[in-house]
Amino acid sequence: MTHRAWCLPTGIFMSTPDRGAEPAEHEEGEEFARPRSRLPDNLRRDQPLVPVDTVAGRALVVVIAILTFLAALSAGGALMAARASEQWRGAVANEMTIQVRPDPRRNIEADLARAVELARAVPSVAEVRAMPRDESDRLLEPWLGAGLDLIELPVPRLIVLRLNASVANDLVAFSQTLRREVPSATLDDHRLWVRRLSTMANTIIVAGVGVVMLVLVAAALAVAFATRGAMAGSRDSVEVLHLVGADDEFIAREFQNRFITLGLRGGGAGGFAAVIVIALLGWLASAWSATPEADQLQAMFGAFEIGWSGYGVVILVAAIVAAIAGLVSRVTVRHYLRAMS
Amino acid sequence: MVRFENVGLRYGMGPEVLKDINFSIAPRSFQYLTGPSGAGKTTLIRLILMALKPTRGLVHLFGQDVSRLEATTLTDFRRKMGVVFQDFRLLDHLTVYENVALPLRVLGKEEAGYRAEVVELLRWVGLGERMHAVPSVLSGGEKQRAAIARALISRPQLLLADEPTGNVDPGLGRRLLRLFMELQTLGTAVVIATHDLALMELYDAPRLVLADGHLHVDA
Numbered sequence: 001m002t003h004r005a006w007c008l009p010t011g012i013f014m015s016t017p018d019r020g021a022e023p024a025e026h027e028e029g030e031e032f033a034r035p036r037s038r039l040p041d042n043l044r045r046d047q048p049l050v051p052v053d054t055v056a057g058r059a060l061v062v063v064i065a066i067l068t069f070l071a072a073l074s075a076g077g078a079l080m081a082a083r084a085s086e087q088w089r090g091a092v093a094n095e096m097t098i099q100v101r102p103d104p105r106r107n108i109e110a111d112l113a114r115a116v117e118l119a120r121a122v123p124s125v126a127e128v129r130a131m132p133r134d135e136s137d138r139l140l141e142p143w144l145g146a147g148l149d150l151i152e153l154p155v156p157r158l159i160v161l162r163l164n165a166s167v168a169n170d171l172v173a174f175s176q177t178l179r180r181e182v183p184s185a186t187l188d189d190h191r192l193w194v195r196r197l198s199t200m201a202n203t204i205i206v207a208g209v210g211v212v213m214l215v216l217v218a219a220a221l222a223v224a225f226a227t228r229g230a231m232a233g234s235r236d237s238v239e240v241l242h243l244v245g246a247d248d249e250f251i252a253r254e255f256q257n258r259f260i261t262l263g264l265r266g267g268g269a270g271g272f273a274a275v276i277v278i279a280l281l282g283w284l285a286s287a288w289s290a291t292p293e294a295d296q297l298q299a300m301f302g303a304f305e306i307g308w309s310g311y312g313v314v315i316l317v318a319a320i321v322a323a324i325a326g327l328v329s330r331v332t333v334r335h336y337l338r339a340m341s
Numbered sequence: 342m343v344r345f346e347n348v349g350l351r352y353g354m355g356p357e358v359l360k361d362i363n364f365s366i367a368p369r370s371f372q373y374l375t376g377p378s379g380a381g382k383t384t385l386i387r388l389i390l391m392a393l394k395p396t397r398g399l400v401h402l403f404g405q406d407v408s409r410l411e412a413t414t415l416t417d418f419r420r421k422m423g424v425v426f427q428d429f430r431l432l433d434h435l436t437v438y439e440n441v442a443l444p445l446r447v448l449g450k451e452e453a454g455y456r457a458e459v460v461e462l463l464r465w466v467g468l469g470e471r472m473h474a475v476p477s478v479l480s481g482g483e484k485q486r487a488a489i490a491r492a493l494i495s496r497p498q499l500l501l502a503d504e505p506t507g508n509v510d511p512g513l514g515r516r517l518l519r520l521f522m523e524l525q526t527l528g529t530a531v532v533i534a535t536h537d538l539a540l541m542e543l544y545d546a547p548r549l550v551l552a553d554g555h556l557h558v559d560a
């Protein structure tokens with residue numbers, strides 16, 4: 001280090017009018033006129049003031065990742081239940097069937113024709129279709145296997161009724177008439193089933209949303225504790241920041257940025273894992289769908305896939321977790337700084 | 342710009358470290374703050390910085406009673422002061438460059454706007470080659486110069502330097518002293534806490550002397 005390196009730079013205090021002593025050294029001031037062209041390109045700058053990559057930070061990332069994973073799966077499950085119940089409702093709600101059981105003492109074809117006739121007379125029934133024998137046999141295939149000769153078996157026959165959209169208060173009377181006129185026939189009200197399934201689906205949805213809420217609360221608590229820990233660990237840095245002129249807002253923002261970063265990392269990892277798991281399950285389900293078991297499952301639960309909106313929900317959950325991390329850390333820091341001063 | 346009236350301070354339940362302190366610091370003045378180790382020099386500087394509240398008495402800063410300051414005014418006042426801590430207090434995970442740029446960064450300034458200025462100052466204090474280093478790998482004297490650069494970068498109206506030559510060789514100490522004198526001529530009020538008699542003899546200036554908790558001024 002040469003002595004001349006210590007003369008005052010011309011740039012720094014140029015705005016001050018009364019530059020003082022030691023004129024001999026000022027001639028060398030041009031030494032400092034060049035830095036603009038010689039600035040190092042690799043200057044490390046704008047590093048977070050609160051260190052991000054600490055052991056505690058990594059632990060928090062793992063916790064947030066796990067919580068996000070669970071929340072995303074719950075949200076995905078709730079969404080799947082919602083979609084399945086919507087499918088049932090759409091397909092089944094305005095349909096009823098009459099089941100005509102075979103009875104050795106009766107003529108099933110005559111009973112069928114009589115039931116169709118009775119159904120046609122009901123105002124709220126829009127359309128009546130007796131299902132041909134081979135079609136109703138095919139319905140049983142998934143359950144009994146193909147190639148079985150069903151002619152030998154006493155298979156019930158079905159009449160499908162499509163209802164008018166309007167309310168149907170004549171259906172109870174119709175059910176009674178049917179039972180009186182054709183004792184071997186019963187009216188299946190799908191809507192009861194739909195109601196039960198909807199209740200079940202709603203329970204799943206409520207439980208899923210509840211789990212998501214709990215997980216978000218847990219994430220918020222984890223971030224609050226981690227922030228307090230980080231604040232206690234950075235007490236000294238925080239004091240230095242205050243003394244060099246940082247206000248609480250600035251410090252809170254630094255912590256908030258740090259925890260948003262951690263939240264995004266954890267949320268991203270957990271959300272990504274959830275997407276992978278869901279995609280894998282969907283793939284397994286479709287690889288499996290050639291089997292009759294899959295048909296049964298599909299019949300009950302709808303297609304096992306959550307579609308783009310499902311992936312959207314997963315990403316939304318991850319984003320909410322990151323946002324909560326930022327918000328909670330901000331509030332915690334504000335609180336802490338107020339208590340400190 | 343700084344005025345103390347009958348200020349007393351004790352840490353917790355301990356004895357009074359400072360008693361009945363009365364003095365003032367004028368704008369553009371230069372003074373030493375001296376006294377034996379443990380006399381309370383650092384404590385007095387912390388009082389001026391509003392990092393400590395006096396247990397009694399009045400502290401006036403820039404014409405205002407500090408006990409009645411809003412948080413925002415307090416921040417404004419701190420931005421008018423530059424401080425070199427005795428133990429430097431550089432942030433360990435930041436480079437020298439980032440440490441020195443800190444007072445500008447907390448003002449919310451754009452990095453591109455002050456980069457040249459910070460690099461210039463770093464070269465000036467002889468840390469041009471070390472600006473990428475983190476404090477833990479610096480020598481004591483290098484840390485000291487980084488701390489001084491951080492105190493100067495925002496061109497404070499009041500510079501408080503606590504033992505700024507404690508870790509450097511006498512030659513460098515002299516050059517630093519000349520730098521503080523130059524600052525004073527440029528309009529900064531300078532307070533240098535030191536017990537280095539040789540340093541104080543190099544340039545004659547009023548001395549605030551602390552002894553037994555009392556302060557008297559040697560003009």
Ligand SMILES: Nc1ncnc2c1ncn2[C@@H]1O[C@H](COP(=O)(O)OP(=O)(O)OP(=O)(O)O)[C@@H](O)[C@H]1O
Binds near residue numbers: 352379380382384536
């Ligand atoms: N945080 C604290 N808590 C309790 N006592 C303290 C604290 N800081 C300083 N003291 C005491 O106050 C007295 C003055 O300390 P101070 O650091 O101000 O001395 P100083 O003049 O700066 O000394 P030196 O020249 O060694 O730096 C000392 O007796 C010290 O033990």
Ligand SMILES: [Mg+2]
Binds near residue numbers: 382427
């Ligand atoms: Mg001290």
